[in-house]
Structures are given as C-alpha cells and as structure tokens.
Amino acid sequence: MTAEVVRLRPPMHRVSPRALWYWAARAAVLWIVLIVPQAIWWFADSDGGRLPHVLVAAAWLVLAAAHLVAMPQWRYRVHRWEATPTAVYTQTGWLSQERRIAPISRVQTVDSERGPIEQLFKLANVTVTTASAAGPIKIEGLAAADADRLVADLTSRVGQSTGDAT
Numbered sequence: 001m002t003a004e005v006v007r008l009r010p011p012m013h014r015v016s017p018r019a020l021w022y023w024a025a026r027a028a029v030l031w032i033v034l035i036v037p038q039a040i041w042w043f044a045d046s047d048g049g050r051l052p053h054v055l056v057a058a059a060w061l062v063l064a065a066a067h068l069v070a071m072p073q074w075r076y077r078v079h080r081w082e083a084t085p086t087a088v089y090t091q092t093g094w095l096s097q098e099r100r101i102a103p104i105s106r107v108q109t110v111d112s113e114r115g116p117i118e119q120l121f122k123l124a125n126v127t128v129t130t131a132s133a134a135g136p137i138k139i140e141g142l143a144a145a146d147a148d149r150l151v152a153d154l155t156s157r158v159g160q161s162t163g164d165a166t
Contacts, residue, residue: 010091011080011090011091014080015140016146018143019076021121022117023071023072023076024071025121038053038056071094079093081142085157092140102137106132107128107158108130108131110151112126112148123143123144124144124147125139126147127139
C-alpha cells in the first residue's frame with residue numbers, strides 16, 4: 001500500500017486590490033510618526049551644522065519610499081484566502097509568511113470587522129475563530145462585499161457542520 005502524497009497549493013483568492021493603498025496608508029502614518037523626532041532635532045539643533053540632518057533625512061526618505069512602494073506590492077502577492085466546503089485556508093505575511101487551515105467542523109465563530117481606515121478604503125476583515133492554540137484565522141483586506149458574502153457562506157456551512165468545534 002502506497003501513501004498518497006498531499007501537495008499544499010496556495011489559496012485561490014487574492015485580497016482586494018484596494019488593500020495595496022490601505023497598507024501603504026498605514027505604513028505612511030508610521031513613517032510620519034517616525035519623522036517627527038527628526039523634525040524636532042532639526043529645529044532644536046541651532047548650533048550644529050545641517051549636514052547630519054540632511055544625511056539622516058535622506059536616509060529616512062529612501063527607506064520610507066522603498067517601504068511604501070515594495071511592502072504593499074509584496075504583501076498583495078502573498079496574501080491569499082480560500083473557503084472550501086471543508087476548510088478555511090489563508091496565506092499571509094510579507095517578511096514572515098504563514099499558511100493556516102481550519103476545518104469547517106472546528107470553526108466556533110465567524111466575525112467581520114471594518115475599522116475607520118478600512119471603511120475609507122471599502123475594505124473589511126474576517127476572523128474565523130477555532131479552539132486552536134494558534135489563535136484565530138484572520139483574512140484582512142477583503143472588499144466589503146466579499147467579506148459579507150464570506151461571512152454568510154461560512155456561517156451557513158458552520159451551521160450545517162456536525163463537528164464538535166473544539
């Protein structure tokens with residue numbers, strides 16, 4: 001008797017293309033917060049020359065631009081999700097990547113969430129909670145309508161499941 005080899009493929013669906021802008025906007029807020037000390041240093045240092053300020057500012061701008069351009073593109077290529085009749089499957093990350101699979105029979109709750117920034121970009125997040133010690137499965141960056149359909153679909157499947165959800 002030969003054992004069947006199971007190959008894990010990436011989940012089928014990508015997140016919304018608007019997630020690119022959402023991730024870039026969140027990163028931009030971070031860079032703005034990080035640049036404030038640089039600006040304070042610039043205005044408070046009346047004795048020193050401007051060369052150190054210019055060099056640090058140039059380095060910040062290069063790093064910020066690279067992060068704001070590369071990170072959303074990379075995350076968009078990686079982030080995927082799929083809900084089959086038997087499981088919910090996600091792939092997330094950009095530097096560190098993770099794949100998670102939760103059988104429908106183990107799903108305890110299905111939630112959707114839209115924060116203020118997600119609402120601005122017409123995005124939503126779906127959280128699938130199981131009894132797993134690894135925590136819930138989060139699908140971030142879905143178009144709001146896709147998230148609503150996914151929540152309705154998963155809720156229906158979970159209601160039909162005969163598993164113990166533990």
